[in-house]
Amino acid sequence: MKKTIGVLALQGAVSEHLAAIQKTGAEAIPVKHSDQLGALDGLILPGGESTTMLRFINHYDFAEPLRSFHQAGKGIFGTCAGMVLAARETDSGEKSLGLIDAKVVRNGFGRQKESFEASLTIQGISGGPFQAVFIRAPYLEQLGSNIEVLAKVEEKVVAARQEKVLVTAFHPELTDDLRLLEYFIHECV
Numbered sequence: 001m002k003k004t005i006g007v008l009a010l011q012g013a014v015s016e017h018l019a020a021i022q023k024t025g026a027e028a029i030p031v032k033h034s035d036q037l038g039a040l041d042g043l044i045l046p047g048g049e050s051t052t053m054l055r056f057i058n059h060y061d062f063a064e065p066l067r068s069f070h071q072a073g074k075g076i077f078g079t080c081a082g083m084v085l086a087a088r089e090t091d092s093g094e095k096s097l098g099l100i101d102a103k104v105v106r107n108g109f110g111r112q113k114e115s116f117e118a119s120l121t122i123q124g125i126s127g128g129p130f131q132a133v134f135i136r137a138p139y140l141e142q143l144g145s146n147i148e149v150l151a152k153v154e155e156k157v158v159a160a161r162q163e164k165v166l167v168t169a170f171h172p173e174l175t176d177d178l179r180l181l182e183y184f185i186h187e188c189v
């Protein structure tokens, strides 16, 4: 059956994700209201500005519906700012949604490296390295024991999975490589 994947569409890189989802053959839905979550098999939390997104999430009463969606065992894929949202807390002590047991360091690669590309070997992704685009990217630290590290850059965790939640510090939707999205749809959704 065709799977339906939503993209949280409050702010950020929404249209690129919608186009990539369609390329995999799944149905893509921009999600602006929490009552749309019920129709989804999986949800992408896109890149953008996590502080703004978190503000909208609270303003539109999305936090509890997102946690319920997660608790119902539905898959969630957080990319860049979406990874910040999925974490337990940020390096400056702000609470995030707590979908994975890790702390997130925002803008963790510093000023010199506001944006860069890296060729990554990612656990679970076959067929050679993945060209990853990083834009003011975060990384994860203080990981709980049930979170699996999938990729690192300079010893910093930039891709990880905890059960049905997948997170990447980079933007897979900005390349034509659909392998990570397909991994999410097959393994987490």
Ligand code: GLN
Residues within 6 Å of the ligand: 046, 047, 048, 049, 050, 051, 079, 080, 081, 082, 084, 106, 107, 135, 136, 137, 138
């Ligand atoms: N640095 C941004 C944040 O923490 C994330 C940037 C991005 O999503 N490209 O919100």
